Amino acid sequence: MAHTVSEITDLRVYPIKSCRGIQLKSANLTRQGLEMDRRWMFIDTENKFITIRSKPQMTLINTSIDQESDSLVITIGHDKGKQVKVPIHPSQEWLDENTKDVSVDIWEYITDAYAYTDPNMLALFKEFFEEDVRLVVKGPEPRICRGNGDPKRLGRTETVNFPDVLPIQIASESSLAELNSRLKEKGESEITIERFRPNVIIKGGEPWSEDSWKTVRINGDSSYWTTLKGGNLHAIDVDVVARCARCTVPNVNPDTAEKHAHQPWDLLVSYRRVDEGIKFKPCFGMLCCPRNEGNIDVGMRFEVMEVTDQHRYAKGF
Missing domain, CATH: 2.40.33 (M1 Pyruvate Kinase; Domain 3)
Incomplete structure (x- = not known):
């Protein structure tokens, strides 16, 4: 052959698992994948991951990068009134003040994450999903393939x-x-x-x-x-x-x-x-x-x- x-x-990177991705002309390929890819995801009240499989509407959640503030911008549809930002490279101090350590379940693999605690963010996503969900970002513990x-x-x-x-x-x-x-x-x-x-x-x-x-x-x-x-x-x-x-x-x-x-x-x-x-x-x-x-x-x-x-x-x- x-x-x-x-x-x-x-x-393409998909910063939040199952949400809309971002097209790039250039990207940093690391051993873990393209930088920022699937670094965030949503979890339910049992700390299990949520995807398009059960929630097709997740594809209406758009992501973009604000280079000036080094933030991931998360927008429900194209409504800038339903938008939140999270830092791409947060300090440990910021994480301590704005997140909570959680153990999350992805395909029965338990790994660490930081769950955002901002009440406005939680309310926005609850309205969209019509149930309690949390956005998390991957913690430092290795998730081995x-x-x-x-x-x-x-x-x-x-x-x-x-x-x-x-x-x-x-x-x-x-x-x-x-x-x-x-x-x-x-x-x-x-x-x-x-x-x-x-x-x-x-x-x-x-x-x-x-x-x-x-x-x-x-x-x-x-x-x-x-x-x-x-x-x-x-x-x-x-x-x-x-x-x-x-x-x-x-x-x-x-x-x-x-x-x-x-x-x-x-x-x-x-x-x-x-x-x-x-x-x-x-x-x-x-x-x-x-x-x-x-x-x-x-x-x-x-x-x-x-x-x-x-x-x-x-x-x-």
Whole structure:
């Protein structure tokens, strides 16, 4: 199989799990994922995480960055009257005054977080969710990757903030185009890549060729020098650890929060149940663990270095 040589066309972070993301031209890729990605999330009264799966309206919560105040801006819809800000890099003193330490449950993994205590914020989100919820930001305790990212499988220990499974998801425009062609044949509207909430989007080669990626390189090439020295010293190598198994979240229109009764789930189920480890779910996109860190930009070279036919989804988060 020919190795894909492509380029990055889009970068996205989703600061609050299941809420609207932010498109970027440049981002800092860390071992934990793109900086700020899934660093915040909502929890219920039992301290369990909340997502679009049960609350599709979460896609109407918009996020943006206020560079001047170094804050994450959270807006309900586009109503600036329903807006709050939280510091991106708070001091411990600020956290002590404005948050409460909590243990949160994400896929039965208990980890630490800081829950915001501002009464105006709590009232705003209670009105929106129609129940008591709290916004939390990840604490310093490492949340070690499980499943395919388990240290025994990966060969090293990697950690994440609040993604479901692994640090980053990479998706291919060519695969989305193939899916959209099938949707159009069925008389359905095309969908955007945002439905799948990836971090790194590439032009892609043959549709679905990503199924066999094993390692990829950003901002480098496949020469011996690059492999030996990390190329221009800014190349980032990424282990492609698993296919991304899908639930029905992509059925939710991110602009309206309306959930389609069938698509694209039904279509994906018909031909994208390709992983022997999780045969009841279709796959779109690849879950990955960076080996090193650095800045990545839209337009950077993206090259597949190794492929495999051994991908098998490992259950367990």
